[in-house]
Amino acid sequence: MKRFLAIKDAHLEKINTLKKDKRFNNVPAQLVYFHDHFRREGEEMMNSKKVTKRDFQNFVYYLNMHHRIEDTSLYPSMMKQFDINKQDLNNLEKDHKIIDEQEEIILKLFDEKASQEEIHTHMVDFMDLLFTHLCVEEMLLLPYMLHMRSMH
Ligand SMILES: [Fe+2]
Numbered sequence: 001m002k003r004f005l006a007i008k009d010a011h012l013e014k015i016n017t018l019k020k021d022k023r024f025n026n027v028p029a030q031l032v033y034f035h036d037h038f039r040r041e042g043e044e045m046m047n048s049k050k051v052t053k054r055d056f057q058n059f060v061y062y063l064n065m066h067h068r069i070e071d072t073s074l075y076p077s078m079m080k081q082f083d084i085n086k087q088d089l090n091n092l093e094k095d096h097k098i099i100d101e102q103e104e105i106i107l108k109l110f111d112e113k114a115s116q117e118e119i120h121t122h123m124v125d126f127m128d129l130l131f132t133h134l135c136v137e138e139m140l141l142l143p144y145m146l147h148m149r150s151m152h
């Protein structure tokens with residue numbers, strides 16, 4: 001959780017400022033709504049001592065869907081509408097790939113009947129990676145999203 005904890009406070013401050021903007025209720029709020037869901041569920045899974053493969057599969061099913069929509073629809077649409085740094089978006093896409101790979105590793109641990117302790121250690125690292133990604137994505141995209149009319 002080191003990476004995430006290092007940026008958490010600054011991020012919360014920024015989000016709270018953005019939330020006061022009346023344009024926030026349009027597109028940006030949708031992104032934060034989904035992210036909050038992943039943060040809530042992810043935190044619960046990370047703190048539980050008896051996560052099943054099915055729990056994790058359900059979690060990553062919606063997470064992957066969210067990431068594919070970003071890769072194929074949100075990011076291209078933002079590229080078109082704004083003078084946004086392409087490398088920054090590429091880095092976010094790269095994060096999605098790393099998250100996919102880590103998911104596979106955790107699923108394999110379940111298949112190999114790894115101990116809850118070992119799974120927990122990987123789960124904490126996975127959530128650190130994911131929560132950091134969600135924060136970085138919000139910090140980068142939300143200021144642009146305040147000016148968006150729709151996601152498509
Ligand atoms: Fe993302």
Ligand SMILES: [Fe+2]
Nearest residue numbers: 066070134137
């Ligand atoms: Fe996202």
